[in-house]
Amino acid sequence: MAAHLKKRVYEEFSKVSQVTLEEVPAKKLRLTKPSKSAALHIDLCKASSPTDALQHLLNFARKPVEAESVEGVVRILLEHYYKESDNSVRLKIASLLGLLSKTQGFSPDCVVDDAINTLNSEKSNQVLAQLLDTLLIIGSQLPDKIAVIQRLIDVACKHLSSTYFGVRNKCLQLLGCLGTVDKPLSKETDTGPGAQTSPVRDVQSVISDFFQDQDPRVRTAAIKAMLQLHERGMKIQQTIYNQACKLLSDDYEQVRSAAVQMVWVLSQLYPESIVPIPSSNEEIRLVDDSFGKICHMVSDGSWVVRVQAAKLLGSMHQVSPHFLEQTLDKKLMSDLRRKRTAHERAKELYASGEFSSGRRWADDAPKEKVDTSGVNLIDSGACGAFVHGLEDEMYEVRISAVEALCSLAQSSPSFAEKCLDFLVDMFNDEIEEVRLQSIHVLRQISTHITLREDQLDTVLAVLEDSSRDIREALHELLCYTNVSTKDCIQLALVELLKNLTKYPTDRNSVWKCLKFLGARHPTLVLPIVPELLSTHPYFDTPEPDMDDPAYIAVLVLVFNAAKSCPTMPALFSDHTFRHYAYLRDSLSHLVPHLRLPGRKQTAGSGLEVSGVGSGSLESAQNFLQDSLIRVSALHNLETPGAQDLLEFTIRDLQRLGELQTELAGSADFCATYLHCQLLLTKALQEKLWTMAVPLCLKQNAKVSTAARQILDETYKLEFLYSGLETQQIATIHNVRLQAKALQLILTARSKQGVDRVLGVCEKFLQDVESFQRLFMIELPHFQDSFVEKLLELMPRLTACKPLDLVKILQTTLRQSRFIHLKLPEQIHRASATIIEPTGESDNPLKFTSGLVVALDIDATLEHVQDPQTTVKVQVLYPDGQSHIIHPKPGDFRTPGPGRVRLITQVYLSHSAWTEACQIEVRLLLAYSSSSSKQSVSKPAWNESMDGLPSSESCIEGTIHLSKPVKVFIMPKPTRR
Amino acid sequence: MPEIRVTPLGAGQDVGRSCILVSIGGKNIMLDCGMHMGYNDDRRFPDFSYITQNGRLTEFLDCVIISHFHLDHCGALPYMSEMVGYDGPIYMTHPTKAICPILLEDFRKITVDKKGETNFFTSQMIKDCMKKVVPLNLHQTVQVDEELEIKAYYAGHVLGAAMVQIKVGSESVVYTGDYNMTPDRHLGAAWIDKCRPDLLISESTYATTIRDSKRCRERDFLKKVHETVERGGKVLIPVFALGRAQELCILLETFWERMNLKAPIYFSTGLTEKANHYYKLFITWTNQKIRKTFVQRNMFEFKHIKAFDRSYADNPGPMVVFATPGMLHAGQSLLIFKKWAGNEKNMVIMPGYCVQGTVGHKILNGQKKLEMEGRATLDVKLQVEYMSFSAHADAKGIMQLIRMAEPRNMLLVHGEAKKMEFLKDKIEQEFSISCYMPANGETTSIVTNPSVPVDISLNLLKREMALGGPLPDAKRPRTMHGTLIMKDDSLRLVSPEQALKELGLSEHQLRFTCRVLLHDPHSDTDTLGRIYTHLKSVLKSYSIQHVSDGTVIVESIVIKVTSSAEEPNLKVILLSWSYQDEELGSFLSTLLKKGLPS
DSSP: OHHHHHHHHHHHHHHHHHHHHHHHHHHHHHHHHHHHHHHHHHHHHHOOSHHHHHHHHHHHHHSOOOGGGHHHHHHHHHHHHHHOOOHHHHHHHHHHHHHHHTSTTOOTHHHHHHHHHHHHHOOOHHHHHHHHHHHHHHHHHOTTOHHHHHHHHHHHHHHTTOSSHHHHHHHHHHHHHHOOSSOOHHHHHHHOTTTSOGGGSOHHHHHHHGGGOSSHHHHHHHHHHHHHHHHTTOOOOGGGHHHHHHHTTOSSHHHHHHHHHHHHHHHHHSTTOEEEOTTSSOEEEHHHHHHHHHHHHTTOSSHHHHHHHHHHHTTOTTSOHHHHHHTTOOOEEETTEEEOOHHHHHHHHHHTTOOOOSOSTTTTOOOSBOOGGGOOSSOSSSTTHHHHHHTOSSHHHHHHHHHHHHHHHHHOHHHHHHHHHHHHHHTTOSSHHHHHHHHHHHHHTGGGOEEOHHHHHHHHHGGGOSOHHHHHHHHHHHHHOEESSHHHHHHHHHHHHHHHHHOGGGHHHHHHHHHHHHHHOHHHHGGGHHHHHTOOSSSOOOOOOTTOHHHHHHHHHHHHHHHTOTTGGGGOOHHHHHHHHHHHHHTTTTSOOOOOTTOHHHHHHHHHHHHHHHHHHHHHHHHHHHHHHHHHTOSOTTSHHHHHHHHHHHHHHHHHHHHOGGGHHHHHHHHHHHHHHHHHHHHHHSGGGTSOGGGGHHHHHHHHHHHHHHHHHHHHHHHHEESOOHHHHHHHHHHHHHHHHHHHHHHHHHSOOHHHHHHHHHHHHHHHHHHHHHTGGGGGGOTTSHHHHHHHHHHHHHHSOHHHHHHHHHHHHHHOOOOOOOOOSOOEEOEEEEEESOSOOOSOEEEETTSOEEEEEEEEEESOSSHHHHEEEEEEOTTSOEEEEOOOGGGEEEEETTEEEEEEEEEEOOOOOSSOEEEEEEEEEEEEGGGSHHHHHSOTTOGGGGSSOGGGGOOEEEEEOSOOEEEEEEEEOOOO | OOEEEEEEEEOTTSSSSOEEEEEETTEEEEEOOOOOTTOSSGGGSOOGGGTOSSSOSTTTOSEEEOOOSOHHHHTTHHIIIIIIIOOSOEEEEHHHHHHHHHHHHHHHIIIIIITOOOSOOOHHHHHHHHHTEEEEOBTOEEESSSSEEEEEEEOOTTTTOEEEEEEETTEEEEEOOSOOSSOOSSOOOOOOOOOOOSEEEEEOTBTTOBOOOHHHHHHHHHHHHHHHHHTTOEEEEEOOTTTHHHHHHHHHHHHHHHHTOOSOEEEEOTHHHHHHHHHHHOGGGSOHHHHHHTTTOOTTSOSSEEEEOGGGGGOSSOEEEEESOTTSSSHHHHHHHHHHTTOTTOEEEEOSOOOTTSHHHHHHTTOOEEEOGGGOEEEOOSEEEEOOOOOOOBHHHHHHHHHHHOOSEEEEESSOHHHHHHHHHHHHHHHOOEEEOOOTTOOEEEEOOOOOOOEEOHHHHHHHHHHSOSSOOTTSOOOOOOEEEEETTEEEEEOHHHHHHHHTOOOOOOEEEEEEEEEOOSOHHHHHHHHHHHHHHHOTTSOEEEETTTEEEETTEEEEEEEOSSOTTEEEEEEEEEGGGHHHHHHHHHHHHTOOOO
C-alpha cells in the first residue's frame, strides 16, 4: 500500500512538471481550437447533399484532434446528427464519435448521455449498431465508472430484442466487454433480491440465451462475448457446458470455431467436475469429456476449425493418460480381421531381434477375426484424433497437430514414447515446413525418449534432404538424441559422413553433431573405436589425411567419447595422439581436453587449464566481485592512486572475460562502465576549466572526443547487453547525462552567441526530464549523484539563463560522486560471427557493373534480443559508400535458446572498377532509445505516456555487432 | 407420399459397371454408366433394356451424370448414348471430360483391335458421345431443367472425381461416385457441406477395412521398391493409366530425387503421356502442396520417369515399370508379368483393388500356378505384394462422410454384399438412419417428406409480428390466420382481404343473432340503459357505445331491447354479432342470460 502511495505521489509530481513544460504548446492549441470545430461546423452546414457531408466527415476523420477540442467537436457532430436524415452520414458521425472518444486524454463521460439519447430516436438498424459500437468504445474508456457501465448494459439488454442481427451482435459484444457476471453480493443483499431488476441479474445467462439464436452471426457473437467475459477474468458458470457442446455440431464454421474455444475454456475452468455420458449412466471428468469432443473436431469439415481444435488439444494437460493415449490409437481392420499397424509390427520385429521389415510376404496379414458388434467405427471419444490430424490435407492442420503433440508429450513421458513413431513419420511429409517443425518437436521432447534402430533409420534418411534448414535441424536433433545400440552410433556416423560428402558446407554442423553424439554415448562408441580409426592389432595402418573433413568428424566423435571413458585412449595409435594435439589446438571448441597417459607436456598444461575450468566459475565470480568492491571503495576519483587502480581493474576484468566465457558478459560490462568513468574523470581533470576560452581549443578537442566516446560506450552498455535491470540502465543513463553535460559545457565555452546554446540547453533539460520519468523508482539509489543534484536544482535550471545553467552544470559535474555499479545476475553480451563469407577467398566475385550480385551471408547471433528488427547488414565499399540492408524476418532461424542464425542474401552492386577490390561486410545492431526496454516494461496505465511525444528524445543509431569480413568483388564494365 | 426410387443396373452389391437409376420428384437420372472388368460378354455393360425394351432412352432419362473417368464408371457411355440411343445431356467435370475419351479410345482399341470383337462402339461414336457432355464446375449449381438441379463436390479419388448432389424441389440425393477421405500426394480429401440429403448413395469398396496411416503405407511401399531395386530385381506395378499411377509416380519421383537413385523408372506409353498432360493442366483439382508449388515446378513434369518401350522389358538390371491395366487382366501389364513371373528377385506390387476373376485377384490370393490361354501354365515365383493404395474411403472414411452430410437415408453400392452387410449394420446402429443395399435390378423406394414452400405476403407477416411477442421463436410453431391460394403451381398465403380482392369475390358476412329473455320491470330505454351500465362495468377494456337510436354497440355487437307484446315485464334482448366476434358474442349472451344486477 505504501509503495503504491509513493508511486502515486511520484506520478503526481511528474505530472506537475509536465504541465509546466507543456504550457507553450498548450497556448497554440487554444488558438487553433475554435477554428477547427468551427470549420467542421461550417463545412457541415454548407454541405448541400449527404455525399458532400460524408466527404467532409471523411476528410475530418483523417486529421487528429487534440484532447482539449474533442468535446466541442463532439457537440457539433451531435447537433448535426439530430438534423441529418441520411443514414450513411449518421452512421459516419456515430463512428466518428467512437473514434473521438478514444482520443488520449479525453474523458468521454460527458458524451455518454447524448450517445444514449441518440440511440432512443434512431430508426435505422445499421446506425443503431454503429451507435452501440460507439457506446462500447466509450464504455471501455471508462472502466471505473460503474454507474455509466450499468447504464450501458441496460441499454444493451434493451436492444437485444432487435430484429437486425448487427444490433444484437453489438449488444452482445458490449455485454461481453463491459458486463460483470455477478454484481457484488453485498449490494444485492442491501437492496433486497426483489429490488434488482431482471436484466442485470446475470450477464452470463443473458448471453447464453443467444447461443440458440437463429442467426449464426449472432450465435458466434454470443460465444465470443462469453469468451470475452472469461478473458476479463469473470468466472463463467459450468451450466453452459452442454449448450456449448451442442454448438460444436452447428452448421456454420465460425460458430463451431468459437464453440471449440468455449468448450476448451470450460475444460480449463472446471477440469475435475463430473459430467454424465449420455446414453449410459457412467460419468467422467469434464476435461476428459471435452478432450474427446475437441478431438472429434479434428475431423471437422472446415479446416479452420480443425486447426483450432488441433491447437487447443495441445494445451489440455490435465486430461487422463488413458484418453491421451487413445488419440494415437486407430484400430486397423482388413476384411473384418484385426490388423496390426505398421508401427506395432516394427516394434515387434525389433523385439524379436529381426530388423529389416517388409521382405516377408504378408507379414501384415490380418490375424484374428474381429467381433463385428465390438467394432466401433465412429468413435465419439478421442480415438485417433492425432492420427487424423497428422494426415490432414491442409498443412496448417498438420503443423498444429505436431505442435500439440509436442506440448502434450513434454508433460507426459509415456505419451512421448507413444507419439515417437508418428513424429518420425512426419519427417516424410511433403511440405518442408511440416518436416522441419516435426524435427524441432522431436528435439524438444528428446529428453524423454530413446530412438530404436528402425526409427533412427527413418530419421537419418532425412539427412539427404536437399534443404539446408532440414539438415541442420536434424543435426541439432541428433545432438540431443539418445540411441540404444552401438549399431545406431555406427549408422548415424555413416549417414552423417554421407551427408558431409554430399553437402560439404555442412561441415561445422556435422562436427558439432558428432561432438555431442560422442559425449552422450561413450560406452556405445568404445567397442567400435578400432573400426572407426581403422587400427589393427598387429599391422600399422596408413596414416589418414589430416585435412579430410570425414576423418576429422570421426576423430571428433571418438575424442568426445574418450573424455568420459578413460580406457579408450589405449586403443589409439600414435598418429591419433598427434592428431589430437593438432585438433585440440585448431578446433578447441569441438575437441575436449583428454587425460592422455604418458603425454607429459599436454597432460601438464591440461591439468592447469582444467584446474581453472573446474573450480573456476566460482573463483572467477569472486574475483569479479572483489574487484568491483575494491573500486567501489573509491569515493573520489581524483585522488592520485584511484585512476591507476581503475585502469588495472579494467585490464583485469577484460582478461577475465576472455578466460571465463560464462562471465564474459558481466566482466565486459563492468570494464566498459569503469572505462567510461575513467574517461570522464580524466576529462574533468583537464586544465581547460581554469583556462581562458580562446586558449583551450586544443584541449577542447581532446575532451570532446572523450565525451563522444563516453556517449558511444553508454549506448553499447545499454543495448548490447541483455539481462540488465532497471537500476543498471539508470546508472548508464546517469553517465550519459554527464557526458551530455560535458558536451554542453564545451559548446558553451567554444561557441559564441546565446542562441545556439539555448537549443542545446533545452534539449539537455528534456533529457533530464525523461530520465526522471523513466527512472522515478530508482532515484533513491542515486544519492549524491549527478542526476540527483540536477533534479534538486531543476526548478532553478528551468528558469535560469543558459550561461548560468552551464555554470551550474560545471560545478555539479565536478562535485558529483561516482555511482557504483551493482552487478546484475545474468548479463550477456550480444555478439555475432559471420561464418560465411569466410573472407579467405582470393577469387573475386565478378559481375557486370550496374547489375546486382547476391552474396550469401551466414551468421550466428548470440543473445540478441528481437533480432528481426534490430540486426542489419552493413556493406562498406572501398569508396566509402555504405549500404545498410535489412534482412527479412524469415531469414532468422532459432536453432536453440539464445541463439539465432541469420542466413540471408545481400545484393551488391557498383559501377565498374578497374581491378578487384575488397568490400567489408558486417552486422550492425540498430537501436533507438525510444524503444529501450524501459518504455516497454512501463505499466500500461501509466499516464505519463501522453506527455512528451517520445520521438523527440529518441536517438537512433547503430552498434557494430560483428567483426567485418572482407569480400573480394569485381564489377566489370558492361560489354556492348 | 412422394418417394425416391433407386435401381442399380450395375454396382448393386458388386464392384464394376456402376450404373444407378434414380427417380426423384418425377425426374429420372442415370448415375454413371460403367463397364465390368471381369466379363467379356454382354454382362460387361449394364442392362439398358431395363429402362426400355426397344427404342431410345432419351425420353426416359432426364440426364446422365458421370462421377469420374474410371472405365467402371464411364466405360459403357458411348454404347449407351450411340448404340442404344440417348441424346439428352451428360454431365461430368472438366477433367473427366478431357480424360474420359482417351480411356474410352484405349478400351476400344484393346477390345476391337486386340481381341477382334465386332459390334463394338467406334471412335466416331466416342466423339459423338462426348459432344453431348455438359461440363460441371465444383460447387456450381447447374439447372438441368426448371426443377432439377445438380451440384458437384470434390471427391478426391482421381483427378476430376466428383460427388453429385441432385435436387428436385426440397428432395435431394447425393451420389458419391468413388471418393477418398484421406488426402494423398496429389489429391485432396473429399468434402461435402452439411447438405442433409434425403438419400446418400455411397460406394463401399472398403466397407470392412480400416486402413493404417498413409505414411506407413508410403514408407512400406518405398522400402519394398528400394530393396528390390538394390538387389537388382525388377518391379512391376500394374496400375490403371490414371489416378493411382500419378500418385505413385509422384511418390517414386520425389523419393528417387531425395535418395539420388539411378535405376530407371518407366511408364507404359500411349495414353499416359496424354493423360499426364491433363494432370499438368488441371492443377486446381489437386492438393494443397501441388497447387502451391506449381509456379516453381509442376509436380507432374517428371524428371526420373521415362516412357516405356516394349523392348525394355528384357533389359538386364533393375527397373521399375508402371504398366496398365491395374488388375493384370490384359494388356501390357499382363505381358510384362508373364515375362518376369519366373524370377524370384522380381516383384509385383498390386496397388489397388482386384476384381474377382482377374489374374491380379488370383495371385493376391496366393495362387502359384496360373492357367493362361492355350492351356499353358505359368509358375509365379516373383514376390507379390499388395499395398492398399487405392483411393477409396475406408470404413471410417465412409462414416466420416455420413457425419459431414447428415443424410436421412443411406444406400450402399459398389461393394461386396457380405461387407456391405457389416457396414449397413454399423450405420444403422450408429446414426440410426435406415440403410439400403439393393442388388442389381432391385428397386429401393425411400419415402420422403418434402416440405412445401409457400409464399407468404409481407403485409400478413408484419401484421402477425405486430400482434405477437418480441421475436419469433424458431423452436415453437405459431398459428396465424390467412388464406392459402393455390394458383399456377404456386402456393401463397395472403390475408383474407387480399385474397378476396385477388379472386374478385365479395365478402360474405356471417352474423349470429340471439334473443335473450329477461324479466325486467323497467321501460325499454331504461333496460337498455341498465344493460349499458352493466356492460360498462364488466367489460372495461372494450369500447361500448350507447347510440341514440336505442341500441348498445359493443365492438361489432349490436344489442337491442324490445318488450314482448304479451308481457311488458318480459324484455326481449336482441344480440347480433359477426363471426369474427364469436367469442365476445357468446360471452355476452351468457352474461345477459344471467340477468342484470338489480
